[in-house]
Amino acid sequence: GENVEQHPSTLSVQEGDSAVIKCTYSDSASNYFPWYKQELGKRPQLIIDIRSNVGEKKDQRIAVTLNKTAKHFSLHITETQPEDSAVYFCAADTQTGANNLFFGTGTRLTVIP
Amino acid sequence: DTGVSQDPRHKITKRGQNVTFRCDPISEHNRLYWYRQTLGQGPEFLTYFQNEAQLEKSRLLSDRFSAERPKGSFSTLEIQRTEQGDSAMYLCASSSTGRNPYEQYFGPGTRLTVT
Numbered sequence: 001g002e003n004v005e006q007h008p009s010t011l012s013v014q015e016g017d018s019a020v021i022k023c024t025y026s027d028s029a030s031n032y033f034p035w036y037k038q039e040l041g042k043r044p045q046l047i048i049d050i051r052s053n054v055g056e057k058k059d060q061r062i063a064v065t066l067n068k069t070a071k072h073f074s075l076h077i078t079e080t081q082p083e084d085s086a087v088y089f090c091a092a093d094t095q096t097g098a099n100n101l102f103f104g105t106g107t108r109l110t111v112i113p
Numbered sequence: 114d115t116g117v118s119q120d121p122r123h124k125i126t127k128r129g130q131n132v133t134f135r136c137d138p139i140s141e142h143n144r145l146y147w148y149r150q151t152l153g154q155g156p157e158f159l160t161y162f163q164n165e166a167q168l169e170k171s172r173l174l175s176d177r178f179s180a181e182r183p184k185g186s187f188s189t190l191e192i193q194r195t196e197q198g199d200s201a202m203y204l205c206a207s208s209s210t211g212r213n214p215y216e217q218y219f220g221p222g223t224r225l226t227v228t
Contacts, residue, residue: 006155031215032215034215042221043117043219044156044204044219045219046216046218049215049216089155089156091155093215097163097168098144098146098163098169100146100158100161100169101156101158101217103157105153106154106155
C-alpha cells in the first residue's frame with residue numbers, strides 16, 4: 001500500500017520568509033497529491049493540489065512541485081504571514097476506485113511576527 | 114452553510130457503550146469517506162461510499178465499526194462496544210465523480226472520548 005512521509009515535523013520561520021515542506025510517497029501509481037491546512041480544532045482545508053501530469057502549480061503565495069520520477073512533492077509558501085501558522089498535511093491518492101487519500105504525519109508551521 | 118457537516122461535534126462515552134455519528138456531505142457530492150485522526154497524526158482512511166454503496170473498507174477497520182449511507186445522502190458511522198483506543202477525531206469527507214472528482218472536502222469532525 002501507499003506510504004507517505006513528510007518532513008519536517010515542525011518548522012518556524014520569520015514573517016515574510018519562505019517555508020518549504022517536503023513529502024515522499026511509495027506507490028508509483030498515485031496520481032493526485034493534495035495539501036491540507038489544519039488549524040487547531042478545525043477541519044482540514046484543501047489549499048492546493050497537483051496531478052501527475054503537471055510538474056508545478058501555483059496559487060498566489062503557495063506553490064506545489066511534483067517529481068514523479070523521484071516520487072516526491074513539496075509545498076512552498078512565500079511571504080509567510082502569522083495566519084499561515086497551522087499544521088500542514090500532504091497526501092497521495094490510491095489507485096483503487098475510492099481514490100482515498102494516504103496522509104503524511106503533518107508539519108506544524110509557526111510564523112513568528 | 115453548504116459544506117460538509119457532522120453531528121455531534123463531541124461525544125464522551127464509557128467503554129463498552131455504542132456510539133453513532135452522522136455526516137451530511139455537500140449536497141451534490143456522491144462520494145463519501147470516513148477517516149479517523151489521532152493526535153499528531155494525519156487522517157487515516159476507514160471506509161468509502163459511492164452513492165449508497167459501501168465500496169471499500171480499510172483492513173484496519175475493526176468489525177465493531179459499521180457504516181451506512183442508506184439513501185446516498187447522509188451517512189452514519191457506528192462503533193459498538195467502544196474501547197479507549199477508539200478515542201479519536203472522526204472525519205467525514207465528500208467529493209464528486211463529476212467535476213474535480215479527486216478533491217475531497219472535510220467536515221469539522223466528531224471528537225470521541227472513551228473513558
